[in-house]
Amino acid sequence: MLAWTIYLSFAGALLCLLTPRTNPRATRAVALATALGGLFCALAGAVQFKSVNGLEVVANIRWIPALGINYSLVADGISLTLLLLTGIAAVAGVLFSWNIEHRTNEFFAFFFALIGGVYGVFLSADLFLLFVFYEIAIVPKYFLIAIWGSTRRDYAAMKLALYSFIGSGMVLVGMLAAYAISGLGTFDLNTLAHYSFAPEFQRWAFPLVFVGFAILAGMWPFHTWAPTGHSAAPTAASMLLAGVVMKLGAYGCLRVAMTLFPEGLKMWQHELAALAVMGIVYGALVALVQKDFKFVIGYSSVSHMGFVLLGLVTLNEIGWSGAVLQMFSHGVIAGLLFGVVGRMVYDRAHTRELDALEVMGLSRALPFAAVTFVIAGFASMGMPGFSGFIAELQVLIGAWQAFPKLAMIAGVGIVIGVVYTLKTTAKVFFSDKPVKADPHHEHALEPISVPERLGAALLIFCTVVVGLFPRLLLDLIVPSFKSPLFDGLRKGLGW
């Protein structure tokens, strides 16, 4: 069932491409059906999850025996959580791009090629396969931004593509070296995770692979692709970029770098934690002074992803489960924020300058957008009752046990997060400056459409449900750390 998320997405991409250029309605129907189908498969897979030691083998077929490569798909609670996130982001993304009229069929083809790659990464249990899916996700991102993007799209698209490719190149070097030096003749993650690499090897291989993945997770100082990429991308692509693509990086750090090289993780733990906290604080501070609405959200993403990375390097289970929960939570909330900024506001007001938005009286003109943004803002700040709260709390508890000083600095980052979120909300939606009539917009802004409302409702629903009942996901996530995939890591940490 779970494997069908991948096949369905690629089939949907092909089908979207084949729908006539002149009939965007047909394309949208196909796209929505594909996204819903993917979400359904992920949900059904999560409900029927039959785990043996925390793992469920989805597929295992010999692929390229000469190199010991198998087509091997395995799900655990972490993959399930992220598959669900991908499904939700895909549905919301389709709903928020209902107004794409220009080359609609190609848009959704690239969209689902990206989604298919993402599903694939979250399910792969073979290093080669994981890498293949990881790279499949690169090219669609480029075209989504370059063709349908806005501000400086050429630059942003190329920057994103090159950053991703360089990151994956680093991963490739580490993975080939691990393959060659282990002499096991296999790319199977489970087998490699049980092999003890020499500490000297791990000393350079771990940071190489970890940073390679973390570039895509927006780790400071390699985060600069994220704000430019997010703000240039069309709404659905920003939602996917912040929502799931950044999670690919974090997932790779956890699944590959950490399980393969636990010794290296211990050696570099403090440096990486410092970088993560730097990202949290730096992202929040920069968000504070942005003039472009989307850049605020873009930098807030960098800040929130810092929590994921911090959680990963705490080396305790509460930090890890917090990190995974934060991946889910940030995926949903960032999707919502980008939906409001990119689709509801920018597509109508045609500007993202905070100063220009201030005088448009948006809370009157677009009350639904205002309410949604307030809710999303609360969730993003980490208010109790939303998913962000429980996730960041867990990360902070984990970090407190591992590095108390850094945890305190990260706490400062949360406070700054509150400041920029409130400031932006107040300025854009609830400014008391008099409303200036814009000569370009004599007509009232068009009302928020049904697909947008549905998309926003779906995302709000997810963040609230997980906020109120975090056990729904935690019961999936926590047992995963006991699975054989994490044997090497636990052993390496002396648990």
Place this chain on the structure above:
Amino acid sequence: MNTSDYFQLFAAVAPEIIVVLTALLVLATDLLGMQDLPRSYRMSVAAGLTTVGCAGATAWMFINPTVGTWHGGMFVIDPLNELVKGVILVLTVLTAILSIETRFTRHCGEYFALLLLATAGMMMLSSTENLLMIFASLELLSLSLYILVAFDKSSRHSAEAALKYFLFGGLSAAFLLYGFSLIYGLTGTTNVLKTAYKLFLLGPDTMATVALVMIVVGFGFKVAAVPFHLWSPDAYQGAPLPCAAFIASGSKVASFFVFAKVMLFGFNQLGWGAEEGAVVGWIPLLSMVAAASMVLGNFAAIRQTSVRRLLAYSAIAHAGYILVGFFAVGNAAFASVVFYVATYALTTVGAFGVLGVVEAQVGGDQLKDFAGLSKRAPVLAACLMVFLLSLAGIPPLAGFFGKFYLFAAALKNEGHTLPFLWLVILGIAMSCVSLYYYLQVLKQVFVVESDEQARPLAVPFLTQAVTVLLAAVIILLGCAPNWLLTPLQEAIVEMGW
């Protein structure tokens, strides 16, 4: 030598003989019977005959899978070189089909005859282990290619490219021959396998190193590796399109195969050279050449505005990647090099196919001529995306697996050291650079919109068929590399190396 031996040899060389006879037949048909007919008709007939001839040669190899050695390695047939020859014949057919729609010449018979003679040269090159034969067949190949490059008599570029190609080629052939003669003087044999043994007995020797350098110069020219690459951008740009495609594909396959054979067999004892003295083996030498090719090819390609030149520089870079495969231990070296070069050749022919349509209908090969291609010729644009992304090494395309396998093979070592890690890192870093310029082309194709009045391109049916077929093959070989890899490895295992 008695008569039965002679017949055996005759049967073994039959594929080459078929190709040569086809060349003569094409020439005769065109010159004797068809001078008054329209050109398109003559092109079609000649290309048809070429296809039939190549198919016949391939069929012969399929039906009579012979294994044997004649005249002490002068002519050798084994499963591996049959496979390589099969690939070469396929590439010839594809080139011939791409030639049908072109208008650069009125000498149809001569053109196809030269194409076939070059093919015969490549086939002989692949199936010999004798230095003299290698040189002779390399000359047959090169001389045919020089003329093919100059075939567009109305174009100054074509003449310039041919002259440059010829002068560089002549010089490097001299180097090669000199190297071979030194080897002969040192070892008293022209057989590659025996050479290896004699060189081993001889021990580290300065003279052998001199010969080695000469030989690397000669082959480095053929495969367009830095610093012997200067001819290639001009040749790619000036040559008639199908000829450029042929130089980039078939000639590469044959040259790399024989280069690998000479290095890995002939000099297998001289890998690292000796500690003392100035005796250097081919591994340090070639790793320099590989690194320089990867770096220069990729960085020079960034600056190109002509897509032909861009492909030429990318070819130089790919030569660098392929050389990395030479350092693999054991069977993996041949398997990875042949896999890479075969898929690379197919991809390049496809890219040239698309390029040909754009040149013919838009009028140039500049980047801006590709603007809006996705609207004007959607199928071709999709195929071009497959080809270029495969060259950049994006999965799930054949180019990705080829590169992956090359690098994995070069790293995998008996000991727990990674002597070629730096080359692999460099190769992967340079792949990132290459993505940049491939995306520049794709940006024109997919992102930039064409003018309002730009009409859809009229794509010739055969060209479209060839490019779609090639794109499908590239995707399939990327998803299921086993289809080529398994026969390759079986062939290599069967030879018992």
